[in-house]
Amino acid sequence: MALVDDLILVAKTRDEEDAGTDNQHNLTVTIDGVDFFNLDFPFGGGQGDGLGRGETGYQENDFLGAIGPTPWWVATPFESNDLTQSSIRLGIRGDDAWAPHHVLLIGRVPPEWSPGRSVPLAIETDLANWLSTDPDEGHLTMRMRLVGQGNGATLIRRVLLVVYTSRQDNADTESDVQLQIAAGGSIVMTHKITHGFGRGKAYLHFLDVDTPFTRDDIESDGIDLSILGADAWLPGAIFVFGLDTESGRPNEMVTLVAIRSWGLGWLSTDDDEGKSSVPLPLSI
Amino acid sequence: MSIFDNLHLAVRTRNLDDGGSSSGFNLTVNVDATDILDKNFSVDLEKGEATLLGGPFPETLDSNLLTNTSVRLGIRGDDAWSPQDVLLFGLAFERNELAALAMETELTDNLRTDDREGKLTMPIRLVDRGSSSTLIRRVLLIVDTIWQHFTDTETDSPIELEIRAGGNLVLLQEIANTPQPDLEAGKSNWYPLDAGVPFTRADVLANGGITLRIKGDDAWKPMRLFLFGLYTATGRPNEVVSLVSLPVWPHGWMSSDTKEGKPSVELDVVSM
Numbered sequence: 001m002a003l004v005d006d007l008i009l010v011a012k013t014r015d016e017e018d019a020g021t022d023n024q025h026n027l028t029v030t031i032d033g034v035d036f037f038n039l040d041f042p043f044g045g046g047q048g049d050g051l052g053r054g055e056t057g058y059q060e061n062d063f064l065g066a067i068g069p070t071p072w073w074v075a076t077p078f079e080s081n082d083l084t085q086s087s088i089r090l091g092i093r094g095d096d097a098w099a100p101h102h103v104l105l106i107g108r109v110p111p112e113w114s115p116g117r118s119v120p121l122a123i124e125t126d127l128a129n130w131l132s133t134d135p136d137e138g139h140l141t142m143r144m145r146l147v148g149q150g151n152g153a154t155l156i157r158r159v160l161l162v163v164y165t166s167r168q169d170n171a172d173t174e175s176d177v178q179l180q181i182a183a184g185g186s187i188v189m190t191h192k193i194t195h196g197f198g199r200g201k202a203y204l205h206f207l208d209v210d211t212p213f214t215r216d217d218i219e220s221d222g223i224d225l226s227i228l229g230a231d232a233w234l235p236g237a238i239f240v241f242g243l244d245t246e247s248g249r250p251n252e253m254v255t256l257v258a259i260r261s262w263g264l265g266w267l268s269t270d271d272d273e274g275k276s277s278v279p280l281p282l283s284i
Numbered sequence: 285m286s287i288f289d290n291l292h293l294a295v296r297t298r299n300l301d302d303g304g305s306s307s308g309f310n311l312t313v314n315v316d317a318t319d320i321l322d323k324n325f326s327v328d329l330e331k332g333e334a335t336l337l338g339g340p341f342p343e344t345l346d347s348n349l350l351t352n353t354s355v356r357l358g359i360r361g362d363d364a365w366s367p368q369d370v371l372l373f374g375l376a377f378e379r380n381e382l383a384a385l386a387m388e389t390e391l392t393d394n395l396r397t398d399d400r401e402g403k404l405t406m407p408i409r410l411v412d413r414g415s416s417s418t419l420i421r422r423v424l425l426i427v428d429t430i431w432q433h434f435t436d437t438e439t440d441s442p443i444e445l446e447i448r449a450g451g452n453l454v455l456l457q458e459i460a461n462t463p464q465p466d467l468e469a470g471k472s473n474w475y476p477l478d479a480g481v482p483f484t485r486a487d488v489l490a491n492g493g494i495t496l497r498i499k500g501d502d503a504w505k506p507m508r509l510f511l512f513g514l515y516t517a518t519g520r521p522n523e524v525v526s527l528v529s530l531p532v533w534p535h536g537w538m539s540s541d542t543k544e545g546k547p548s549v550e551l552d553v554v555s556m
Binding site: 024026028030031032033034035038040084085086087089091093094095133134135139140141142143145146 | 308310312314315316317318319322324351352353354356358360361397398399403404405406407408409410
Protein backbone atom coordinates (compact mmCIF):
# COMPACT_ATOMS: atom_id res chain seq x y z
CA MET A 1 0.00 0.00 0.00
CA ALA A 2 1.42 3.38 -1.01
CA LEU A 3 -0.74 6.45 -0.70
CA VAL A 4 0.48 9.22 -2.99
CA ASP A 5 -0.30 12.74 -1.82
CA ASP A 6 1.65 14.85 -4.25
CA LEU A 7 3.44 14.65 -7.55
CA ILE A 8 6.47 15.86 -9.41
CA LEU A 9 6.55 15.87 -13.18
CA VAL A 10 9.88 16.11 -14.97
CA ALA A 11 9.87 16.46 -18.73
CA LYS A 12 12.70 17.02 -21.15
CA THR A 13 12.06 18.52 -24.57
CA ARG A 14 13.73 17.04 -27.62
CA ASP A 15 16.67 18.97 -28.99
CA GLU A 16 15.26 19.65 -32.41
CA GLU A 17 13.78 22.56 -34.29
CA ASP A 18 10.46 23.90 -32.95
CA ALA A 19 10.45 21.24 -30.22
CA GLY A 20 9.76 23.73 -27.44
CA THR A 21 6.40 25.20 -26.51
CA ASP A 22 4.90 28.11 -24.64
CA ASN A 23 1.66 26.23 -24.03
CA GLN A 24 0.49 24.88 -20.74
CA HIS A 25 0.45 21.15 -20.13
CA ASN A 26 -2.26 19.01 -18.60
CA LEU A 27 -1.74 15.94 -16.44
CA THR A 28 -4.51 13.53 -15.52
CA VAL A 29 -4.31 10.64 -13.10
CA THR A 30 -7.37 8.46 -13.35
CA ILE A 31 -8.33 5.52 -11.19
CA ASP A 32 -11.35 3.42 -12.03
CA GLY A 33 -12.90 6.12 -14.17
CA VAL A 34 -12.36 8.97 -11.71
CA ASP A 35 -9.83 11.74 -12.28
CA PHE A 36 -7.97 11.97 -9.00
CA PHE A 37 -5.69 14.56 -10.52
CA ASN A 38 -6.43 16.85 -13.44
CA LEU A 39 -4.21 19.89 -13.50
CA ASP A 40 -3.01 22.41 -16.04
CA PHE A 41 0.39 23.88 -15.48
CA PRO A 42 3.04 25.94 -17.21
CA PHE A 43 6.46 24.36 -17.15
CA GLY A 44 7.81 27.87 -17.29
CA GLY A 45 6.32 28.48 -13.87
CA GLY A 46 3.78 31.01 -15.06
CA GLN A 47 6.56 33.37 -16.11
CA GLY A 48 5.60 32.95 -19.75
CA ASP A 49 8.96 31.51 -20.69
CA GLY A 50 7.65 28.08 -21.64
CA LEU A 51 9.78 25.05 -22.21
CA GLY A 52 12.49 25.52 -24.80
CA ARG A 53 14.19 23.16 -27.18
CA GLY A 54 16.29 20.66 -25.24
CA GLU A 55 15.16 22.09 -21.91
CA THR A 56 13.86 20.16 -18.94
CA GLY A 57 10.79 21.21 -17.02
CA TYR A 58 10.22 20.44 -13.35
CA GLN A 59 6.88 20.81 -11.62
CA GLU A 60 6.03 19.98 -8.06
CA ASN A 61 4.07 21.32 -5.16
CA ASP A 62 5.58 23.73 -2.70
CA PHE A 63 4.54 21.86 0.41
CA LEU A 64 8.10 21.41 1.58
CA GLY A 65 9.58 24.73 0.73
CA ALA A 66 8.47 26.55 -2.36
CA ILE A 67 10.85 24.84 -4.72
CA GLY A 68 8.53 24.44 -7.61
CA PRO A 69 6.74 27.35 -9.18
CA THR A 70 3.20 26.03 -8.86
CA PRO A 71 1.32 24.39 -6.01
CA TRP A 72 0.71 20.80 -6.91
CA TRP A 73 -1.21 19.07 -4.23
CA VAL A 74 -3.19 16.01 -4.99
CA ALA A 75 -6.64 16.98 -3.80
CA THR A 76 -7.50 13.39 -3.02
CA PRO A 77 -4.51 11.16 -2.26
CA PHE A 78 -4.60 7.99 -4.28
CA GLU A 79 -3.35 4.49 -3.79
CA SER A 80 -0.50 3.85 -6.22
CA ASN A 81 -1.42 0.19 -6.41
CA ASP A 82 -4.73 1.22 -7.94
CA LEU A 83 -3.02 2.83 -10.94
CA THR A 84 -3.24 0.97 -14.21
CA GLN A 85 -1.27 1.35 -17.41
CA SER A 86 -4.11 3.56 -18.69
CA SER A 87 -4.23 5.86 -15.67
CA ILE A 88 -1.73 8.59 -16.46
CA ARG A 89 -1.91 10.92 -19.44
CA LEU A 90 -0.03 14.08 -20.32
CA GLY A 91 -1.65 16.57 -22.67
CA ILE A 92 -1.14 20.05 -24.01
CA ARG A 93 -3.44 23.06 -23.92
CA GLY A 94 -2.49 24.85 -27.12
CA ASP A 95 -1.33 24.55 -30.70
CA ASP A 96 2.32 25.43 -30.10
CA ALA A 97 3.41 21.86 -30.69
CA TRP A 98 5.75 20.26 -28.16
CA ALA A 99 8.19 17.45 -28.77
CA PRO A 100 8.81 15.54 -25.53
CA HIS A 101 11.97 13.48 -25.18
CA HIS A 102 11.67 11.99 -21.71
CA VAL A 103 8.84 12.32 -19.19
CA LEU A 104 8.95 11.15 -15.57
CA LEU A 105 6.24 11.28 -12.92
CA ILE A 106 7.29 10.97 -9.28
CA GLY A 107 4.92 10.58 -6.37
CA ARG A 108 5.42 11.35 -2.72
CA VAL A 109 4.35 8.68 -0.32
CA PRO A 110 3.92 10.15 3.15
CA PRO A 111 4.93 7.97 6.06
CA GLU A 112 3.40 8.44 9.44
CA TRP A 113 6.06 11.03 10.09
CA SER A 114 7.58 13.39 7.53
CA PRO A 115 9.52 13.76 5.29
CA GLY A 116 8.02 10.88 3.34
CA ARG A 117 9.59 9.13 0.43
CA SER A 118 9.49 9.69 -3.28
CA VAL A 119 8.70 6.89 -5.69
CA PRO A 120 8.76 6.81 -9.46
CA LEU A 121 5.26 6.23 -10.81
CA ALA A 122 5.54 6.43 -14.60
CA ILE A 123 8.14 7.13 -17.23
CA GLU A 124 8.45 7.41 -20.97
CA THR A 125 11.83 7.80 -22.64
CA ASP A 126 13.20 8.46 -26.10
CA LEU A 127 9.85 9.69 -27.34
CA ALA A 128 9.30 10.60 -30.97
CA ASN A 129 5.76 11.97 -30.84
CA TRP A 130 4.44 15.53 -30.74
CA LEU A 131 1.70 17.01 -28.63
CA SER A 132 -0.56 19.78 -29.89
CA THR A 133 -4.22 20.72 -29.88
CA ASP A 134 -3.87 21.09 -33.66
CA PRO A 135 -4.66 17.62 -35.05
CA ASP A 136 -2.29 18.24 -37.96
CA GLU A 137 0.62 18.72 -35.59
CA GLY A 138 0.33 16.09 -32.92
CA HIS A 139 -1.59 14.08 -30.39
CA LEU A 140 -3.77 15.87 -27.87
CA THR A 141 -2.57 13.65 -25.04
CA MET A 142 -0.16 10.78 -24.53
CA ARG A 143 -0.15 7.94 -22.07
CA MET A 144 2.59 7.44 -19.54
CA ARG A 145 3.31 3.86 -18.61
CA LEU A 146 3.82 2.82 -15.03
CA VAL A 147 7.27 1.84 -13.88
CA GLY A 148 8.18 -0.65 -11.19
CA GLN A 149 9.87 0.61 -8.05
CA GLY A 150 12.37 -2.22 -7.76
CA ASN A 151 13.96 -3.10 -4.44
CA GLY A 152 17.30 -3.24 -2.72
CA ALA A 153 18.40 -6.20 -4.81
CA THR A 154 17.45 -4.79 -8.22
CA LEU A 155 20.53 -4.71 -10.43
CA ILE A 156 21.17 -1.13 -11.45
CA ARG A 157 22.69 -0.70 -14.90
CA ARG A 158 22.14 3.04 -15.36
CA VAL A 159 21.40 6.04 -13.21
CA LEU A 160 18.89 8.79 -13.83
CA LEU A 161 19.86 12.12 -12.29
CA VAL A 162 17.28 14.89 -11.94
CA VAL A 163 18.54 18.23 -10.71
CA TYR A 164 16.61 21.40 -10.05
CA THR A 165 18.63 24.48 -9.16
CA SER A 166 17.27 26.77 -6.49
CA ARG A 167 15.57 29.99 -7.48
CA GLN A 168 17.56 31.96 -4.93
CA ASP A 169 19.75 34.77 -6.19
CA ASN A 170 23.08 33.55 -7.57
CA ALA A 171 22.08 29.90 -7.13
CA ASP A 172 23.30 29.14 -10.65
CA THR A 173 26.81 27.97 -11.48
CA GLU A 174 29.11 27.58 -14.41
CA SER A 175 31.30 25.16 -12.47
CA ASP A 176 31.36 21.49 -13.40
CA VAL A 177 29.58 19.09 -11.09
CA GLN A 178 30.39 15.45 -10.42
CA LEU A 179 28.26 12.58 -9.18
CA GLN A 180 30.04 9.52 -7.85
CA ILE A 181 28.63 6.28 -6.45
CA ALA A 182 30.53 3.71 -4.41
CA ALA A 183 29.06 0.25 -3.94
CA GLY A 184 30.44 -3.11 -2.88
CA GLY A 185 33.83 -1.64 -2.03
CA SER A 186 34.52 0.09 -5.32
CA ILE A 187 33.55 3.13 -7.34
CA VAL A 188 30.83 1.99 -9.70
CA MET A 189 30.06 5.31 -11.35
CA THR A 190 31.69 8.70 -11.78
CA HIS A 191 30.19 11.34 -14.02
CA LYS A 192 31.14 14.92 -14.58
CA ILE A 193 28.47 17.31 -15.81
CA THR A 194 29.86 20.29 -17.60
CA HIS A 195 26.94 22.30 -18.87
CA GLY A 196 26.45 24.55 -15.87
CA PHE A 197 23.22 24.84 -13.89
CA GLY A 198 20.90 27.79 -14.42
CA ARG A 199 18.91 29.34 -11.59
CA GLY A 200 15.44 27.82 -11.38
CA LYS A 201 16.28 25.39 -14.18
CA ALA A 202 15.94 21.62 -14.25
CA TYR A 203 18.19 19.01 -15.81
CA LEU A 204 17.78 15.34 -16.52
CA HIS A 205 20.66 12.98 -17.28
CA PHE A 206 20.86 9.27 -17.97
CA LEU A 207 24.27 8.15 -16.70
CA ASP A 208 25.96 4.85 -17.52
CA VAL A 209 27.55 2.91 -14.68
CA ASP A 210 30.96 1.26 -14.84
CA THR A 211 29.79 -1.77 -12.88
CA PRO A 212 26.17 -2.79 -12.25
CA PHE A 213 25.28 -2.60 -8.58
CA THR A 214 22.35 -2.79 -6.21
CA ARG A 215 20.96 -0.32 -3.75
CA ASP A 216 21.86 -2.69 -0.93
CA ASP A 217 25.50 -2.58 -2.09
CA ILE A 218 25.77 1.17 -1.69
CA GLU A 219 27.99 2.09 1.19
CA SER A 220 27.34 4.67 3.85
CA ASP A 221 27.96 8.07 2.27
CA GLY A 222 28.44 6.17 -0.97
CA ILE A 223 26.76 8.74 -3.19
CA ASP A 224 28.79 11.88 -3.45
CA LEU A 225 27.98 15.15 -5.18
CA SER A 226 30.92 17.44 -5.82
CA ILE A 227 31.48 20.76 -7.43
CA LEU A 228 34.70 21.21 -9.38
CA GLY A 229 34.93 24.99 -9.42
CA ALA A 230 34.56 28.11 -7.30
CA ASP A 231 31.35 29.39 -8.89
CA ALA A 232 29.04 28.54 -6.01
CA TRP A 233 25.91 26.50 -6.68
CA LEU A 234 22.76 26.00 -4.65
CA PRO A 235 20.65 23.06 -5.73
CA GLY A 236 16.93 23.10 -5.03
CA ALA A 237 16.13 19.44 -5.47
CA ILE A 238 18.04 16.33 -6.49
CA PHE A 239 16.81 12.87 -7.37
CA VAL A 240 18.94 9.86 -8.24
CA PHE A 241 17.25 6.73 -9.51
CA GLY A 242 18.83 3.41 -10.39
CA LEU A 243 17.51 1.91 -13.62
CA ASP A 244 17.39 -1.78 -14.43
CA THR A 245 18.00 -1.39 -18.17
CA GLU A 246 21.21 -0.38 -19.94
CA SER A 247 19.29 1.59 -22.54
CA GLY A 248 15.78 2.57 -23.46
CA ARG A 249 12.85 2.68 -21.11
CA PRO A 250 13.44 1.15 -17.69
CA ASN A 251 11.09 -1.43 -16.27
CA GLU A 252 12.17 -0.72 -12.72
CA MET A 253 13.52 2.39 -11.09
CA VAL A 254 15.03 2.23 -7.63
CA THR A 255 14.95 5.47 -5.68
CA LEU A 256 18.47 6.16 -4.41
CA VAL A 257 18.31 9.84 -3.54
CA ALA A 258 15.20 11.99 -3.21
CA ILE A 259 15.88 15.46 -1.90
CA ARG A 260 12.88 17.61 -2.64
CA SER A 261 14.00 20.54 -0.55
CA TRP A 262 17.73 20.90 -0.55
CA GLY A 263 19.14 21.60 2.88
CA LEU A 264 22.78 20.66 2.42
CA GLY A 265 24.02 24.17 1.74
CA TRP A 266 25.96 25.81 -1.05
CA LEU A 267 28.55 23.93 -3.07
CA SER A 268 31.82 25.54 -4.09
CA THR A 269 35.51 24.76 -4.07
CA ASP A 270 35.91 28.12 -2.40
CA ASP A 271 35.67 27.28 1.30
CA ASP A 272 34.22 30.69 2.03
CA GLU A 273 31.27 30.03 -0.26
CA GLY A 274 30.41 26.41 0.39
CA LYS A 275 31.44 22.81 0.60
CA SER A 276 33.22 21.19 -2.30
CA SER A 277 31.27 17.97 -1.89
CA VAL A 278 28.41 16.50 0.07
CA PRO A 279 27.32 12.90 0.56
CA LEU A 280 23.77 12.49 -0.63
CA PRO A 281 21.60 10.58 1.85
CA LEU A 282 20.10 7.36 0.61
CA SER A 283 16.38 7.66 0.22
CA ILE A 284 14.27 5.98 2.89
CA MET B 285 -17.91 -12.62 -27.90
CA SER B 286 -16.64 -9.13 -27.20
CA ILE B 287 -14.75 -8.38 -30.39
CA PHE B 288 -15.92 -5.30 -32.27
CA ASP B 289 -14.82 -3.87 -35.59
CA ASN B 290 -16.79 -0.64 -35.46
CA LEU B 291 -16.84 1.96 -32.75
CA HIS B 292 -19.42 4.72 -32.45
CA LEU B 293 -19.49 7.75 -30.22
CA ALA B 294 -22.86 9.37 -29.58
CA VAL B 295 -22.99 12.65 -27.69
CA ARG B 296 -25.63 15.14 -26.70
CA THR B 297 -24.85 18.78 -25.95
CA ARG B 298 -26.37 20.54 -22.97
CA ASN B 299 -29.23 22.83 -23.86
CA LEU B 300 -27.74 26.05 -22.59
CA ASP B 301 -26.31 29.19 -24.11
CA ASP B 302 -22.86 28.62 -25.58
CA GLY B 303 -23.24 24.88 -24.92
CA GLY B 304 -22.39 24.06 -28.52
CA SER B 305 -18.98 24.01 -30.12
CA SER B 306 -17.21 23.82 -33.43
CA SER B 307 -14.03 22.49 -31.84
CA GLY B 308 -13.01 19.01 -32.89
CA PHE B 309 -13.20 16.07 -30.53
CA ASN B 310 -10.47 13.61 -29.64
CA LEU B 311 -11.25 10.10 -28.47
CA THR B 312 -8.60 7.85 -26.99
CA VAL B 313 -9.04 4.22 -26.08
CA ASN B 314 -6.13 2.82 -24.12
CA VAL B 315 -5.59 -0.83 -23.34
CA ASP B 316 -2.70 -1.74 -21.08
CA ALA B 317 -0.65 1.36 -21.92
CA THR B 318 -1.30 1.23 -25.67
CA ASP B 319 -3.54 3.76 -27.34
CA ILE B 320 -5.44 1.41 -29.60
CA LEU B 321 -7.46 4.39 -30.78
CA ASP B 322 -6.49 8.06 -30.92
CA LYS B 323 -9.11 9.53 -33.20
CA ASN B 324 -10.05 13.10 -34.04
CA PHE B 325 -13.54 14.10 -35.14
CA SER B 326 -14.69 17.31 -36.78
CA VAL B 327 -17.93 18.47 -35.23
CA ASP B 328 -20.17 21.52 -35.26
CA LEU B 329 -22.79 21.25 -32.55
CA GLU B 330 -25.42 23.73 -31.45
CA LYS B 331 -26.83 23.80 -27.94
CA GLY B 332 -28.98 20.77 -27.21
CA GLU B 333 -27.79 19.04 -30.36
CA ALA B 334 -26.60 15.44 -30.61
CA THR B 335 -24.25 13.76 -33.01
CA LEU B 336 -23.18 10.25 -33.85
CA LEU B 337 -19.54 9.79 -34.79
CA GLY B 338 -17.41 6.81 -35.58
CA GLY B 339 -16.90 4.06 -38.03
CA PRO B 340 -14.58 1.13 -38.61
CA PHE B 341 -12.06 0.49 -35.84
CA PRO B 342 -8.43 0.38 -37.03
CA GLU B 343 -8.04 -3.00 -35.40
CA THR B 344 -10.56 -5.19 -33.71
CA LEU B 345 -11.43 -4.21 -30.17
CA ASP B 346 -11.77 -6.76 -27.42
CA SER B 347 -14.04 -4.98 -24.97
CA ASN B 348 -13.03 -7.39 -22.21
CA LEU B 349 -9.65 -5.62 -22.13
CA LEU B 350 -11.14 -2.21 -21.42
CA THR B 351 -11.00 -0.71 -17.94
CA ASN B 352 -12.67 2.29 -16.42
CA THR B 353 -9.57 4.32 -17.25
CA SER B 354 -9.38 3.26 -20.89
CA VAL B 355 -11.67 5.77 -22.57
CA ARG B 356 -11.19 9.55 -22.61
CA LEU B 357 -12.90 12.22 -24.63
CA GLY B 358 -11.03 15.45 -25.30
CA ILE B 359 -11.38 18.60 -27.31
CA ARG B 360 -9.09 20.11 -29.90
CA GLY B 361 -10.08 23.76 -29.81
CA ASP B 362 -10.95 26.70 -27.58
CA ASP B 363 -14.61 26.88 -28.52
CA ALA B 364 -15.88 25.38 -25.28
CA TRP B 365 -18.31 22.46 -25.45
CA SER B 366 -20.79 21.49 -22.77
CA PRO B 367 -21.56 17.80 -23.08
CA GLN B 368 -24.63 16.39 -21.39
CA ASP B 369 -24.46 12.73 -22.33
CA VAL B 370 -21.84 10.55 -23.98
CA LEU B 371 -22.18 6.95 -25.12
CA LEU B 372 -19.50 4.81 -26.72
CA PHE B 373 -20.69 1.61 -28.32
CA GLY B 374 -19.21 -1.16 -30.40
CA LEU B 375 -20.54 -3.01 -33.39
CA ALA B 376 -19.59 -6.33 -34.91
CA PHE B 377 -20.93 -6.10 -38.44
CA GLU B 378 -20.68 -9.72 -39.50
CA ARG B 379 -22.27 -11.00 -36.31
CA ASN B 380 -24.73 -8.09 -36.21
CA GLU B 381 -23.82 -7.54 -32.58
CA LEU B 382 -24.11 -4.32 -30.64
CA ALA B 383 -22.82 -3.40 -27.20
CA ALA B 384 -22.68 -0.23 -25.17
CA LEU B 385 -19.14 0.14 -23.85
CA ALA B 386 -18.88 3.37 -21.88
CA MET B 387 -21.27 6.07 -20.89
CA GLU B 388 -21.57 9.30 -18.95
CA THR B 389 -24.80 11.19 -18.40
CA GLU B 390 -25.89 14.52 -16.98
CA LEU B 391 -22.41 15.96 -17.20
CA THR B 392 -21.68 19.41 -15.88
CA ASP B 393 -18.09 20.02 -16.98
CA ASN B 394 -17.07 21.91 -20.08
CA LEU B 395 -14.32 20.82 -22.42
CA ARG B 396 -11.99 23.41 -23.92
CA THR B 397 -8.30 23.67 -24.74
CA ASP B 398 -8.16 27.03 -22.98
CA ASP B 399 -7.65 26.06 -19.35
CA ARG B 400 -9.72 28.96 -18.03
CA GLU B 401 -13.00 27.54 -19.26
CA GLY B 402 -12.88 23.79 -19.13
CA LYS B 403 -11.07 20.54 -19.00
CA LEU B 404 -8.91 19.23 -21.80
CA THR B 405 -10.19 15.66 -21.53
CA MET B 406 -12.58 13.64 -19.40
CA PRO B 407 -12.93 9.95 -18.59
CA ILE B 408 -15.85 7.94 -19.92
CA ARG B 409 -16.59 5.07 -17.55
CA LEU B 410 -17.50 1.61 -18.72
CA VAL B 411 -21.04 0.30 -18.55
CA ASP B 412 -22.09 -3.29 -18.23
CA ARG B 413 -23.89 -4.89 -21.17
CA GLY B 414 -26.51 -6.43 -18.92
CA SER B 415 -28.35 -9.53 -20.03
CA SER B 416 -31.67 -10.56 -21.49
CA SER B 417 -33.10 -10.58 -17.99
CA THR B 418 -31.89 -7.09 -17.05
CA LEU B 419 -34.85 -4.96 -16.09
CA ILE B 420 -35.16 -2.03 -18.50
CA ARG B 421 -36.69 1.14 -17.11
CA ARG B 422 -35.77 3.56 -19.91
CA VAL B 423 -34.66 3.27 -23.47
CA LEU B 424 -32.28 5.42 -25.44
CA LEU B 425 -33.07 5.93 -29.11
CA ILE B 426 -30.23 7.23 -31.24
CA VAL B 427 -31.23 7.93 -34.79
CA ASP B 428 -29.92 10.07 -37.59
CA THR B 429 -31.49 11.26 -40.79
CA ILE B 430 -29.80 10.79 -44.11
CA TRP B 431 -28.69 13.80 -46.15
CA GLN B 432 -29.14 13.56 -49.91
CA HIS B 433 -28.71 16.11 -52.68
CA PHE B 434 -31.97 17.74 -53.75
CA THR B 435 -33.99 15.37 -51.56
CA ASP B 436 -36.15 16.33 -48.61
CA THR B 437 -35.19 13.50 -46.31
CA GLU B 438 -36.12 15.25 -43.08
CA THR B 439 -39.55 15.35 -41.53
CA ASP B 440 -41.73 17.56 -39.41
CA SER B 441 -44.05 14.67 -38.70
CA PRO B 442 -43.80 13.15 -35.23
CA ILE B 443 -42.50 9.64 -34.87
CA GLU B 444 -43.54 7.11 -32.26
CA LEU B 445 -41.77 4.21 -30.63
CA GLU B 446 -43.77 1.29 -29.31
CA ILE B 447 -42.36 -1.61 -27.33
CA ARG B 448 -44.32 -4.68 -26.37
CA ALA B 449 -42.95 -7.22 -23.93
CA GLY B 450 -44.47 -10.34 -22.43
CA GLY B 451 -47.71 -9.60 -24.22
CA ASN B 452 -48.02 -6.12 -22.74
CA LEU B 453 -47.50 -2.64 -24.08
CA VAL B 454 -44.59 -1.35 -22.01
CA LEU B 455 -43.60 1.79 -23.87
CA LEU B 456 -45.44 4.08 -26.24
CA GLN B 457 -43.84 7.45 -26.79
CA GLU B 458 -44.30 10.09 -29.42
CA ILE B 459 -41.26 12.17 -30.27
CA ALA B 460 -41.78 15.72 -31.45
CA ASN B 461 -40.49 19.20 -30.72
CA THR B 462 -37.57 18.52 -28.45
CA PRO B 463 -34.76 21.08 -27.97
CA GLN B 464 -32.81 19.16 -30.59
CA PRO B 465 -33.13 19.69 -34.34
CA ASP B 466 -35.58 16.81 -34.56
CA LEU B 467 -35.21 14.47 -37.52
CA GLU B 468 -33.48 17.03 -39.73
CA ALA B 469 -31.37 16.01 -42.70
CA GLY B 470 -27.81 15.16 -41.76
CA LYS B 471 -28.54 15.49 -38.05
CA SER B 472 -28.44 12.96 -35.22
CA ASN B 473 -30.89 12.72 -32.38
CA TRP B 474 -30.62 11.38 -28.86
CA TYR B 475 -33.97 10.51 -27.34
CA PRO B 476 -34.27 9.04 -23.83
CA LEU B 477 -37.74 7.55 -23.35
CA ASP B 478 -39.27 6.27 -20.14
CA ALA B 479 -40.88 2.86 -20.10
CA GLY B 480 -44.38 2.82 -18.67
CA VAL B 481 -43.71 -0.66 -17.37
CA PRO B 482 -40.22 -2.02 -16.72
CA PHE B 483 -39.45 -4.92 -19.06
CA THR B 484 -36.67 -7.22 -20.17
CA ARG B 485 -35.14 -7.97 -23.51
CA ALA B 486 -36.19 -11.58 -23.07
CA ASP B 487 -39.80 -10.48 -22.72
CA VAL B 488 -39.56 -8.55 -25.97
CA LEU B 489 -38.15 -11.58 -27.74
CA ALA B 490 -40.66 -14.01 -26.19
CA ASN B 491 -43.91 -12.24 -26.79
CA GLY B 492 -43.41 -8.71 -27.94
CA GLY B 493 -41.80 -6.47 -30.48
CA ILE B 494 -40.54 -3.02 -31.26
CA THR B 495 -42.35 -0.79 -33.70
CA LEU B 496 -41.33 2.57 -35.08
CA ARG B 497 -44.04 4.56 -36.80
CA ILE B 498 -44.42 7.96 -38.33
CA LYS B 499 -47.54 9.94 -37.54
CA GLY B 500 -47.74 12.21 -40.52
CA ASP B 501 -47.23 12.38 -44.26
CA ASP B 502 -44.02 14.41 -44.28
CA ALA B 503 -41.83 11.58 -45.50
CA TRP B 504 -38.67 10.76 -43.56
CA LYS B 505 -35.61 8.75 -44.44
CA PRO B 506 -33.43 7.65 -41.52
CA MET B 507 -29.82 6.62 -42.00
CA ARG B 508 -28.95 4.70 -38.82
CA LEU B 509 -30.86 3.71 -35.72
CA PHE B 510 -29.73 2.24 -32.42
CA LEU B 511 -31.87 1.43 -29.41
CA PHE B 512 -30.58 0.64 -25.95
CA GLY B 513 -32.35 -0.34 -22.74
CA LEU B 514 -31.18 1.40 -19.57
CA TYR B 515 -31.31 -0.29 -16.20
CA THR B 516 -31.82 2.82 -14.10
CA ALA B 517 -34.90 5.05 -14.15
CA THR B 518 -32.73 8.14 -13.78
CA GLY B 519 -29.06 9.08 -13.76
CA ARG B 520 -26.17 7.15 -15.19
CA PRO B 521 -27.08 3.57 -15.97
CA ASN B 522 -24.72 0.85 -14.81
CA GLU B 523 -26.21 -1.59 -17.31
CA VAL B 524 -27.11 -0.80 -20.90
CA VAL B 525 -28.85 -3.53 -22.86
CA SER B 526 -28.65 -3.67 -26.65
CA LEU B 527 -32.07 -3.76 -28.32
CA VAL B 528 -31.84 -2.62 -31.93
CA SER B 529 -28.84 -2.10 -34.21
CA LEU B 530 -29.38 -0.68 -37.67
CA PRO B 531 -26.04 0.78 -38.79
CA VAL B 532 -27.54 0.84 -42.29
CA TRP B 533 -31.23 1.67 -42.34
CA PRO B 534 -32.94 -1.09 -44.35
CA HIS B 535 -36.53 0.08 -44.40
CA GLY B 536 -36.44 2.97 -46.86
CA TRP B 537 -38.75 5.96 -46.49
CA MET B 538 -41.35 6.31 -43.77
CA SER B 539 -44.61 8.20 -44.17
CA SER B 540 -48.23 7.84 -43.21
CA ASP B 541 -48.87 8.31 -46.91
CA THR B 542 -48.24 4.79 -48.12
CA LYS B 543 -47.41 6.07 -51.60
CA GLU B 544 -44.36 7.77 -50.08
CA GLY B 545 -43.21 5.23 -47.53
CA LYS B 546 -44.06 2.83 -44.78
CA PRO B 547 -46.18 4.16 -41.94
CA SER B 548 -44.50 1.77 -39.50
CA VAL B 549 -41.67 -0.75 -39.38
CA GLU B 550 -40.89 -3.58 -37.03
CA LEU B 551 -37.38 -3.31 -35.59
CA ASP B 552 -35.59 -6.60 -35.02
CA VAL B 553 -33.98 -7.16 -31.65
CA VAL B 554 -30.23 -7.41 -32.08
CA SER B 555 -28.07 -10.22 -30.73
CA MET B 556 -25.92 -9.53 -27.67
